[in-house]
Amino acid sequence: MLTYLIRRIAIIIPTLFFVSIIIFGLQQLLPGDPALALAGEERDPQVIAFLRHKYHLDEPLPVRYELWLGGVLRGDLGESIRINKPVLDLVLEKLPVTAELAGMAILVALFIGIPAGVISAVKNGTFIDYGANVFALWGLSTPNFWLGFLLILLFSVDLGVLPASGFVPPGEDLGKNLATLVMPAFVLGNAIAAVMMRHTRSAMLQVLSADYVRTARAKGLEERTVVLKHGLRNALIPVVTLGALEFGQLLSGAVLTEQVFTIPGFGKLIVDAVFNRDYAVVQGVVLCTATAYIVLNLCADIAYFLVNPRLRA
Amino acid sequence: MKGIKVAVFAGAMLAASAGIASAETTLKIGLAEDPDILDPTLARTFVGRIVFASLCDKLFDITPDLKIVGQLATGYKWVDDNKGLVITLRTGVQFQDGEPMNAAAVKYSLNRHLTMQGSTRKGEIASVQSIDVVDDHTVKLTLSAPFSPLLAALADRAGMIVSPKAAEALGDKFGTAPVCAGPYKFVERVAQDRIVVAKFDNYWDKGKVHVDKIVFQPIPDNAVRVANLRSGGLDFIERVAPTDLAQIKGDGKLKVTTIGEIGYQGITVNVDNGPQSKNPLGQNARIRQALSLSIDRAALNQAIFNGEYIPGNQWVGPSNPYYAKGLPVPQRDIAKAKALLKEAGVEHPSFTLMVPNNTEAQQVGQIVQSMAAEAGFDIKLQATEFASSLKLATEGQMQAFQIGWSGRVDPDGNIYNFVACGAPLNDGHYCNADVDKELKAARAIDDPAERLKHYTAAAEILLKDLPIIYLYHRQWIYAYNTKVEGFTPYPDGLIRPQGLMLK
Numbered sequence: 001m002l003t004y005l006i007r008r009i010a011i012i013i014p015t016l017f018f019v020s021i022i023i024f025g026l027q028q029l030l031p032g033d034p035a036l037a038l039a040g041e042e043r044d045p046q047v048i049a050f051l052r053h054k055y056h057l058d059e060p061l062p063v064r065y066e067l068w069l070g071g072v073l074r075g076d077l078g079e080s081i082r083i084n085k086p087v088l089d090l091v092l093e094k095l096p097v098t099a100e101l102a103g104m105a106i107l108v109a110l111f112i113g114i115p116a117g118v119i120s121a122v123k124n125g126t127f128i129d130y131g132a133n134v135f136a137l138w139g140l141s142t143p144n145f146w147l148g149f150l151l152i153l154l155f156s157v158d159l160g161v162l163p164a165s166g167f168v169p170p171g172e173d174l175g176k177n178l179a180t181l182v183m184p185a186f187v188l189g190n191a192i193a194a195v196m197m198r199h200t201r202s203a204m205l206q207v208l209s210a211d212y213v214r215t216a217r218a219k220g221l222e223e224r225t226v227v228l229k230h231g232l233r234n235a236l237i238p239v240v241t242l243g244a245l246e247f248g249q250l251l252s253g254a255v256l257t258e259q260v261f262t263i264p265g266f267g268k269l270i271v272d273a274v275f276n277r278d279y280a281v282v283q284g285v286v287l288c289t290a291t292a293y294i295v296l297n298l299c300a301d302i303a304y305f306l307v308n309p310r311l312r313a
Numbered sequence: 314m315k316g317i318k319v320a321v322f323a324g325a326m327l328a329a330s331a332g333i334a335s336a337e338t339t340l341k342i343g344l345a346e347d348p349d350i351l352d353p354t355l356a357r358t359f360v361g362r363i364v365f366a367s368l369c370d371k372l373f374d375i376t377p378d379l380k381i382v383g384q385l386a387t388g389y390k391w392v393d394d395n396k397g398l399v400i401t402l403r404t405g406v407q408f409q410d411g412e413p414m415n416a417a418a419v420k421y422s423l424n425r426h427l428t429m430q431g432s433t434r435k436g437e438i439a440s441v442q443s444i445d446v447v448d449d450h451t452v453k454l455t456l457s458a459p460f461s462p463l464l465a466a467l468a469d470r471a472g473m474i475v476s477p478k479a480a481e482a483l484g485d486k487f488g489t490a491p492v493c494a495g496p497y498k499f500v501e502r503v504a505q506d507r508i509v510v511a512k513f514d515n516y517w518d519k520g521k522v523h524v525d526k527i528v529f530q531p532i533p534d535n536a537v538r539v540a541n542l543r544s545g546g547l548d549f550i551e552r553v554a555p556t557d558l559a560q561i562k563g564d565g566k567l568k569v570t571t572i573g574e575i576g577y578q579g580i581t582v583n584v585d586n587g588p589q590s591k592n593p594l595g596q597n598a599r600i601r602q603a604l605s606l607s608i609d610r611a612a613l614n615q616a617i618f619n620g621e622y623i624p625g626n627q628w629v630g631p632s633n634p635y636y637a638k639g640l641p642v643p644q645r646d647i648a649k650a651k652a653l654l655k656e657a658g659v660e661h662p663s664f665t666l667m668v669p670n671n672t673e674a675q676q677v678g679q680i681v682q683s684m685a686a687e688a689g690f691d692i693k694l695q696a697t698e699f700a701s702s703l704k705l706a707t708e709g710q711m712q713a714f715q716i717g718w719s720g721r722v723d724p725d726g727n728i729y730n731f732v733a734c735g736a737p738l739n740d741g742h743y744c745n746a747d748v749d750k751e752l753k754a755a756r757a758i759d760d761p762a763e764r765l766k767h768y769t770a771a772a773e774i775l776l777k778d779l780p781i782i783y784l785y786h787r788q789w790i791y792a793y794n795t796k797v798e799g800f801t802p803y804p805d806g807l808i809r810p811q812g813l814m815l816k
Contacts, residue, residue: 040357
């Protein structure tokens with residue numbers, strides 16, 4: 001396992017280097033002039049020239065890439081032209097918000113998706129199974145922003161029990177923090193729960209028809225023990241992968257959900273930065289989320305080892 | 314025993330009332346965008362000015378009917394044939410860090426606007442050659458040439474006076490913790506989440522400040538902003554969409570206030586900016602006149618904005634003192650439009666109209682397209698993301714561009730940079746020496762009646778040449794909780810906290 005880990009960690013560096021080139025290069029394809037976009041509506045030529053010079057927008061691409069990469073290696077992700085704030089500060093400010101939202105969404109997905117998948121597999125072909133499949137389809141089909149609006153109208157405007165938008169840090173008021181994240185976490189988790197339910201169901205169906213499960217039943221074990229201890233444990237392997245991948249995707253920012261609920265996370269940050277051509281912010285945030293995604297994949301692989309004893313051999 | 318009980322009860326009541334009296338009032342305002350840098354010298358967005366209205370007082374301010382009045386200044390006088398402006402400052406004013414606001418601070422701030430690298434204020438007060446401290450509460454600005462719009466510029470960000478001590482300490486990071494002389498002091502900012510300001514106890518006009526804290530929350534989506542107001546998450550929202558008015562007016566807990574903007578929305582035509590101008594619309598004023606006549610501005614306003622906005626045909630609105638009343642908003646006249654096209658020899662002109670890719674702008678584009686088609690126009694709509702459209706417009710990669718302007722108090726701010734030869738916002742590269750002459754003459758005098766004559770003369774030419782076809786002026790629509798009182802709307806769209814109260 002140690003050799004495997006070392007090998008995986010060693011691959012991270014060239015992967016990130018490649019990712020940095022992609023991020024930097026793709027941004028240059030965006031139409032528009034960042035200095036012009038960020039100079040304000042007066043479009044003062046002196047301000048435009050100043051911004052171009054200060055942020056090296058008048059340098060050739062390779063020079064700009066080298067300057068940016070050099071900064072990244074020194075821990076300097078650059079500065080937001082729009083609000084004059086270091087990108088690293090913005091990342092550290094937004095990461096906990098998005099991480100908490102992503103974590104809560106995954107929890108919602110796990111609490112809904114896995115039990116639904118297990119029950120659906122155990123009650124395969126029954127009304128319960130069909131109902132769970134309909135729920136999965138609904139979860140996959142429902143647009144996040146639409147569901148978000150409906151929840152706001154119901155719980156915030158009509159019932160007045162939850163705040164419509166915004167974010168309160170957990171350190172400031174845990175109750176309000178959870179209240180601000182309940183709806184967005186449900187919106188995000190709902191869609192992932194549907195996917196998890198389908199994966200869990202498929203994996204359980206496969207596992208429950210395996211010989212060792214038949215043996216366990218023949219030995220007279222309770223059905224609950226057969227399903228949860230012998231079946232689910234093996235069926236969890238693909239679900240673990242899915243969970244890690246989905247968490248990584250959520251970390252890159254659930255753009256629409258963050259816009260609807262005005263959650264100041266990565267998604268909102270990136271969208272605004274793209275529209276404002278705030279290059280440094282886009283580059284810094286995407287690089288951070290790519291790193292997080294790669295690390296999470298590694299964690300998923302490590303989790304495999306822990307969950308499946310056969311892989312440890 | 315009974316006496317002790319009464320005393321205990323009285324004590325409890327006193328403590329409770331003291332608690333109630335000291336309960337902090339917080340006003341939560343929903344903004345349509347996240348402000349940019351909170352530094353008056355470097356700031357570039359309209360929404361930032363809303364926050365500045367709480368943080369940073371200016372030398373001058375405006376009244377709701379666009380008169381210029383003193384704020385940090387108590388008076389002014391033009392001297393030296395209007396090449397000098399002597400400003401008398403208010404005494405006893407402090408910055409939020411306790412430093413005195415005086416002539417030295419004004420000189421410092423204006424020099425900062427003029428000389429700081431990347432200053433977006435430099436162009437606004439470029440006519441100022443030097444600033445002299447006459448005494449502790451008097452400054453004299455010497456101008457390179459008479460420039461009457463300077464007063465209006467000093468009633469905006471260029472007139473905001475910052476604490477020299479704080480500005481020296483923070484340099485170009487001043488925006489992270491601004492210190493000015495406004496009614497509220499900066500507390501904290503979380504990008505895209507909130508800006509918090511708290512009452513400044515030593516504000517010079519503190520009698521008008523009743524709310525202890527203001528929290529500005531950027532919520533770009535119109536529907537979400539309204540939902541927050543209706544749910545009580547916000548107390549006040551700005552830039553309400555006309556289409557949301559019905560649900561707000563139907564809610565007994567909310568109030569609406571409106572005022573016409575000082576800006577405009579229109580279509581800028583490429584008349585001489587590169588090869589894309591070489592088309593009938595760009596080359597022939599009669600075709601542009603025909604386009605203008607084919608648009609029913611009142612119907613457009615009714616269809617898209619439920620009649621809430623104001624049809625327009627000039628760079629200032631019909632109620633503006635500098636509106637040329639002899640040139641009213643034209644009625645739609647398809648017959649005349651067709652006659653003009655026939656006269657021009659192009660009965661079915663075709664062009665591409667670049668339109669910002671937001672719902673409202675696209676609806677306007679579609680209605681213009683449909684109305685103009687009746688006169689014979691073939692308009693193709695090109696929905697373009699805003700940052701891309703700016704580049705295309707400045708490079709002349711467009712034939713016509715549907716774009717507006719947020720507006721400036723002085724009419725010069727709405728016209729000069731857009732139509733003067735070589736001006737920075739003149740995307741269509743229109744150039745007419747007679748128009749330049751009138752606009753420059755209007756800049757050099759300060760008598761409003763005389764200035765109106767020059768603007769009227771310019772309008773007579775511009776409404777024939779039509780390098781910009783003005784369509785309408787928006788209303789600033791504010792919605793707020795009934796517990797908010799004392800709000801006065803201003804045409805510049807800013808939310809002034811003075812007078813605001815929470816019941």
